[in-house]
Amino acid sequence: MVSKKIVVKNESGLHARPAGILAKEAGKCRSNVLIKVGDRTIVAKSILNIMAAAIKCGTEIELCCDGENEETDLAKLAELIESGLGE
Numbered sequence: 001m002v003s004k005k006i007v008v009k010n011e012s013g014l015h016a017r018p019a020g021i022l023a024k025e026a027g028k029c030r031s032n033v034l035i036k037v038g039d040r041t042i043v044a045k046s047i048l049n050i051m052a053a054a055i056k057c058g059t060e061i062e063l064c065c066d067g068e069n070e071e072t073d074l075a076k077l078a079e080l081i082e083s084g085l086g087e
Contacts, residue, residue, distance in 0.1 A: 001066040002074045003036075009084045013057050018085040019050040025080055031067035033077065044077070
């Protein structure tokens with residue numbers, strides 16, 4: 001398992017459109033993708049899980065990938081989140 005801490009930069013946080021973009025890209029990954037925020041761990045391949053977590057701009061999350069291609073998947077998703085998810 002590999003992980004990286006990231007501060008969410010998107011002004012609207014991970015809601016609606018940004019959550020959809022992240023879930024879609026996570027769904028393409030062959031590894032399991034989790035987001036740890038506070039004391040919760042959510043599956044990043046589900047738009048509903050991401051939206052239910054109510055992750056706001058400025059929140060620090062830990063993105064975790066485990067399985068086949070975990071390092072590549074982590075790098076790709078971390079870059080997506082750090083870029084602001086197409087703000």
